[in-house]
Amino acid sequence: MIxxxxxxxxxxxxxxxxxLGDLLSSDPEVxxxxxxxxVVGLDYRLVRSANVIPLRYADKEGNEIYRRTLSFILAAAAMKVFPGERVVIGHSLANGYYYEVDDRYTISDVDLNRLELRMRELINADIxxxxYFVSVEDAIKRFSDLGRKEKVNLLKRNYEHDISFYEIxxxxxxxxxxxxxxxxxxGKFELVTYQPGFVLRFPDKRDITRMPIASDQTRLFAVYHESKKWSQILGIQxxxxxxxxxxxxQFRECVQVAEALHEKKLASIADMITERIDKSRLIFIAGPSSSGKTTFAKRLGVHLRVNGIRPISIGMDDYFVNRDETPKDDKGEFDFESLKALKVELFNEHLLCLLAGEEVTIPRFDFKLGIGFLDGAKIKLEKNQVLIVEGIHGLNPSLTPRIPLKNKFRIYISALTQLTIDDCNRIPTTDTRLIRRIVRDHQFRGYSACETLKRWPLVIRGEKRNIxxxxxxxDVIFNTALLYELAVLKPCARRALEEVPPDQFQFSEAQRMLDFLHLFIEGDSRAVPPTSILREFIGGSSFSY
Structure with missing residues (x-):
């Protein structure tokens, strides 16, 4: 007995x-x-004594199981409703996952009703x-017979062991x-049209009985659509x-085209700023952690110089209030990401002075003493200059309430992953950013992967609140994701993740990411140019940080 x-x-x-289900199956919420x-399913067989935590929808890992299962059921239903068509999962959207049925097919309400009906039939049947486990060879044959080319390509390159699969x-x-x-x-979900595809929406994470109100993400969706065109140009989906x-x-050529697409987009943003320079002289750049904001700002500066504009930059960190005035979170810790941690009024005064052509003295914050001093650099905006401000609050109107909208050009950047594992399994944008951060922290900041994983939930919480x-x-969104990057990040990330001890809570997440990275063939980092945003994380950049 165990x-x-x-x-x-x-x-x-x-x-x-x-x-495991023999012990936990009596609770229908598990x-x-x-x-x-x-993290395991309830079919996991216990072979030794263990600590067991049941996972429900409110748990992060339980939420992921719920979404994964619904996506599986949707794919099974779609096979019957859209026979012979490719139903492809995409990015997150409106508290759900966006899907398209091939590129030629526009979803109608009738189509969606049929799909939902079939999904509910499968759910109500309590299947x-x-x-099941089969050899790689058998799995490849089965998927080949079904015309699942993307699955065959995935299996034939990077699997040496038996394959586990589900059937319904x-x-x-x-x-x-x-x-x-x-x-x-x-059983709780919602299907809504979002042309040309549709969205599988999930319940509120805190209350499974409630469907959250979908926020407008028109501009974000447009960027994903642009990124899809990039993936078609590269032939990589x-x-x-x-x-x-x-x-x-063909990896080097792939890198060259991906980087050229970034360069082209950066040039177009610089042109937009140039056209508006008479009014919009304050450039605000905001984005979540590990988006590549610093390199983006430096590359944008190069393109602005090509257009005859000389940018100058200031950092929001120097506008911190003194440590004893810093707000605290609900745990009593200093909340440096709160807008109240900044001298908003002084910041606005300086911006107004700069717009008026006056010289200002930027404050200097001493992080060791926790005190700000008014003895920083003196700056003044000349006729052919713009000010670049990088910080998490850059898009928040409450940061610059005294600055007219016409004087601001706002840029949002993030690594919005367009790559999928295959037609039925997506890659979360947060995974790409987390892998970037693990690599950078491990190589340049002295943090272990375990420490980075431990901090990550707090990072995400701050992003949801402030970004x-x-x-x-x-005014414009720039996608810093590169279709090839995970193949380059893999070796560095793997070494860091393999160091996470099995007795740590973060071990499960480390193993999940290691399994994910195993899917990729390693790409040669020497193909990555020194100006690439990816160099901010792997090193070897031609920019100084």
Whole structure:
């Protein structure tokens, strides 16, 4: 007999080899479990005593299982509703996932109603979701027979062991993570049209009975659409496509085209600023962690100089209030990301003076003493100059309430990943940014992957509060993601993630990311140019930081 210890301190006993579901299946809200820091499905067989945490929708990992299971059910339903068509998962949108049915197909309300009806039939049937194992060769044959080329490309390049897959209603797939034990546990969802495709929307993370109000993301969607065109130019839509490019020795050309697309977009943004220089002389750049804001600002500065404009930059950090005036969060810790941690009034006074052609003295903040001094650099905006301000609050109207909108040019940047694993499995934008940060922290900042993973939830919390609500306020959005980058980041990220100890809570997330990175063939970092945004994370940049 083995012992299972639950979060409330109680213990249960089970025979070695018993499925976890035998102990937890009585609670219909349980979607999976964490066994000694490893996220598993309820089909997981216990072979030794362990600490077990049941996962429900309100838990981050339980939420991921819910979404993954619903996506699997949607793909199975779509096979019946749209026979012979490719239904492809895309980016996150409106608290859900965006889908398209091939490039030629525009979804109608009738189509969506049929799809939802089939999904609910599968859910109401309470079908058990069992995992099966086959050899790589058998898996490749099965997917090949089904015409799933993207799956075949993924499997043939990077798998040496047996494959686990799920099957329902004649549909098979390899979800990258556990599913719920049965279809009936994921009954709350919503399908809405979003031309030319549709969105699978999920319940509120804090209340599974409620569907959240969808926010307007028109500009963000337009950037994703632009990025899709970039992926079509490169001929890379998923990991299998990228692996094929690397295997065929075409990686350097892929990098060159991807970087040229970035360069072209940067030049167009510089041209927009140049056209508005008589009025919009204050350039605000904002974006979430590891978006590449610093390199973007430097590259934009180069393009502005090409247009005859000399940019000058100031940092928001020098406008911090003194440490004893800094607000605190609900845990009593200093909240340096709060807008109240900045001298907003002084900042606005300086901007108004600069717009009027006056000279100002920028404050200097001493981080060791926690005190600001008014003895920084003196700056003045000349006729052919613009001011670049980089900071998390750049798009928040409350940062610059005294500055007329016409004087501001606002840029939002983020690594908005367009690459997917395959037609049914997406790559979260947050994963790309987290991998970037793990690599940079490990190589240049002295932080282990475990420390970075531990801090990440606080980073995300700050972004949701201070950045994401204002992204649609931007005059332009720049996508810093590069279709090839995860192949280059893989070796550095893998070394860092392999150091996470198995007795740490972050071990489960580290293993998930290692499994994800295993899908990629490594790309040669020597192909990455020194001006690339990626160099901010892997090193070797021609810019000084």
């Amino acid at each position: 012992k299972v210890k639950l979060p409330d301190g109680s213990e249960k006993t089970a025979l070695s080899g018993s499925p 979607l999976g479990a964490m066994v000694d820091h490893l 058990k979701l069992n995992k 209603d004649g549909f098979i797939d390899i979800p990258f993570g556990p599913l719920a034990p049965s279809t009936s546990r994921v 998923n990991v299998g496509d990228l692996n094929e490019v690397i295997a065929k020795k 994401f609500p204002y992204q649609e306020e931007a």
